[in-house]
Amino acid sequence: MVREWDPRTASSAEIASLLDTLNAVLAADLPQDPPWRESSMREYLAEVMPGERRISWVAQAEPATDGSPGAILGHVHVLLLGDIGVLEVLVHPSARRTGLGRDLVLTAARRVYQEGFQSIGVEVVGDTPAVAFYESLGFSKEYVETRSVLDLSGVDWAELAEMATGISAGYHLQFHPGGPPDELIEAYARAKAEVRDVEDGELRPSSYDPERLRDSLDCLHRRGMKPYIVLALHEQTGEVAGLTEVVVPVQHPTRADQYDTIVVQDHRGYGIDRAIKARMLMELRSAEAELTEVQTWNAQANEAMLKVNAELGYRPDREWCEYSIDVAELVHRLDAGR
Numbered sequence: 001m002v003r004e005w006d007p008r009t010a011s012s013a014e015i016a017s018l019l020d021t022l023n024a025v026l027a028a029d030l031p032q033d034p035p036w037r038e039s040s041m042r043e044y045l046a047e048v049m050p051g052e053r054r055i056s057w058v059a060q061a062e063p064a065t066d067g068s069p070g071a072i073l074g075h076v077h078v079l080l081l082g083d084i085g086v087l088e089v090l091v092h093p094s095a096r097r098t099g100l101g102r103d104l105v106l107t108a109a110r111r112v113y114q115e116g117f118q119s120i121g122v123e124v125v126g127d128t129p130a131v132a133f134y135e136s137l138g139f140s141k142e143y144v145e146t147r148s149v150l151d152l153s154g155v156d157w158a159e160l161a162e163m164a165t166g167i168s169a170g171y172h173l174q175f176h177p178g179g180p181p182d183e184l185i186e187a188y189a190r191a192k193a194e195v196r197d198v199e200d201g202e203l204r205p206s207s208y209d210p211e212r213l214r215d216s217l218d219c220l221h222r223r224g225m226k227p228y229i230v231l232a233l234h235e236q237t238g239e240v241a242g243l244t245e246v247v248v249p250v251q252h253p254t255r256a257d258q259y260d261t262i263v264v265q266d267h268r269g270y271g272i273d274r275a276i277k278a279r280m281l282m283e284l285r286s287a288e289a290e291l292t293e294v295q296t297w298n299a300q301a302n303e304a305m306l307k308v309n310a311e312l313g314y315r316p317d318r319e320w321c322e323y324s325i326d327v328a329e330l331v332h333r334l335d336a337g338r
């Protein structure tokens, strides 16, 4: 049975059951990824940016003979932003290939259509059943990135310390746990607006204006995801010449996520990319005791960024793809197949 579900009011048992399903999915599809923890799981599922909405549904097994509620075997949510609905679907490995995934997508797609949105996008991890699943539903591949993972136990810290200081004169680095200080927000947003040479996929939108940036940092904090930032400041102008962002989610604090790394066009060629990333790793090593790995996503065409990441010790892990489909076409196709 699929029903709409609100993580803000869900019972703790439901949140725990959904977490069990997520961890069973990870164990089956991405066994090298760390399991998630319960900390701030409700907030992770419930909190959104101003102006965005996330609508969720669950598929729950029948109650047990003693009357206790059945496990949550499937989950779908869609994040409505701009003119697109971004979908995430999970089906417990024990409940797969029974049509549940298709039902969950149809439920969400109908709502996205009713709400007047044009298309649905989804992130699909390479070498997992999701590839065949979304292709069978008619989704097409729009964009491919490579996820890479850095194992901190293999890092040569002395070499890294050298990289962190190998920056041309006229720049200095700053480390800001929690986000950029308010007096730098505008310069920070300018740097992000000028260069969109991001490490992110299009489904993880960046924030280019100061207000949006504040909202986005605030939203990360509410979801239990702690941002860390290293900036390269251009001393002559006070401008942000480069920045790198890493987020440590309380749900999986052993593996951090590298978000945007940007070097503003005029400031390229001065060793900023390498230095800010190296400094970030050194800071994280002391700030986050549990951290053992950092993961990052790069466009395959972004050779300069891939080269720096390889020098730092990142190893390519798997493809991470964005698929999309026209909503009306999806609903029609799924309804026709019933």
Ligand SMILES: CC(C)(COP(=O)(O)OP(=O)(O)OC[C@H]1O[C@@H](n2cnc3c(N)ncnc32)[C@H](O)[C@@H]1OP(=O)(O)O)[C@@H](O)C(=O)NCCC(=O)NCCS
Pocket: 025, 026, 029, 030, 088, 089, 090, 091, 092, 095, 096, 097, 098, 099, 100, 101, 102, 103, 125, 128, 129, 130, 131, 132, 133, 134, 136
């Ligand atoms: C992708 C996923 C949602 C599919 O759920 P499901 O309930 O098994 O899907 P369905 O039973 O509705 O399958 C529909 C169709 O998709 C295709 N499909 C699904 N899984 C497939 C597989 N493993 N191999 C080949 N085709 C597959 C088939 O065409 C299937 O139809 P069929 O069974 O009649 O042949 C599920 O595997 C899942 O939760 N994966 C994890 C997704 C995710 O986001 N992970 C993130 C962390 S890895």
